[in-house]
Amino acid sequence: MSVRLRLVEAADSARLLRWRNSAEVAAFMYSDHQISQAEHDRWFAAAIAASDRRYWIIEADGEPVGLANLARIDLSARKCEWAYYLGExxxxxxxxxxxVEYIVLRHVFESRGLNKLWCEVLAGNEAVWKMHQSFGFVREALFRDHVLKDGRLQDVVGLGMLKSDWDAARPAIEARLRRLKGRGLAPEELPDAP
Structure with a gap:
């Protein structure tokens, strides 16, 4: 299965609202209310126009399956944050x-030349923050009682990766992804083995 990212287009708007309002995605977002069409339309217009954000549709074998994004892109400080979800x-x-993680890391550190990428993950979403750590992200923070979800306060894990972390982790990550490629799954951007 090939994985690639493409820029979000106007035709993706309805799909994004459906995904974002699904119980499976909303469970891991900071807000858990049903997003109205008007609220979504305002967000979508701002997201497409913003210079400090980038949104991509995640495609698996050419089919849209999720959303990835960079936010708070700060070229002067050479940093940004990121998030993604699988909507299908x-x-x-x-x-x-x-x-997806590999594609974003290469984009941030190699194409954009940034020095830091960070993210926040609900502490209860252990599979995701552990996956980030397996790519070389370092746990930098635990934000206690940071988000109100389902009527209760929840902790959030803050993770960061520096360009030097990426440089050190990249060979092992690429070896791991080549093994996945052998099982039929890989990002299209995975370089050939040296």
Whole structure:
């Protein structure tokens, strides 16, 4: 299964609202209310126009399956944050997240030349923050009682990766992804083995 990212287009708007309002995605977002069409339209217009954000549709074998984004892109400080979700339940647990992570890391550190990428993950979403750590992210923070979800306060894990972390981790990550490629899953951007 090939994994690639493409820029979000106007035709993706309805799909994004459906994904974002699904229980499977909303469970891991900071807000858990049903997003109205008007609220979504305002967000979508701002997201497409913003210069400090980038949004991509995650595609698996050419089919849209999720959303990845960079936010708070700060070129002067050479840093940004990121997030992603898989909107199609049938794609979860199959290694797609690893492919997305690799593509984003290469984009941030190699194409954009940034020095730091960070993210925040609900502490209860252990599979995701552990996956980030397996790529070389370092746990930098625990934000206690940071988000109100389902009527209770929840902790958030803050993770960061520096360009030097990426440089050190990249060979092992690429070896791991080549093994996935042998099982039929890999990002299209995975270089050939040296």
């Amino acid at each position: 339940p049938s794609t979860r647990g199959k290694g797609l997240g690893a492919g």
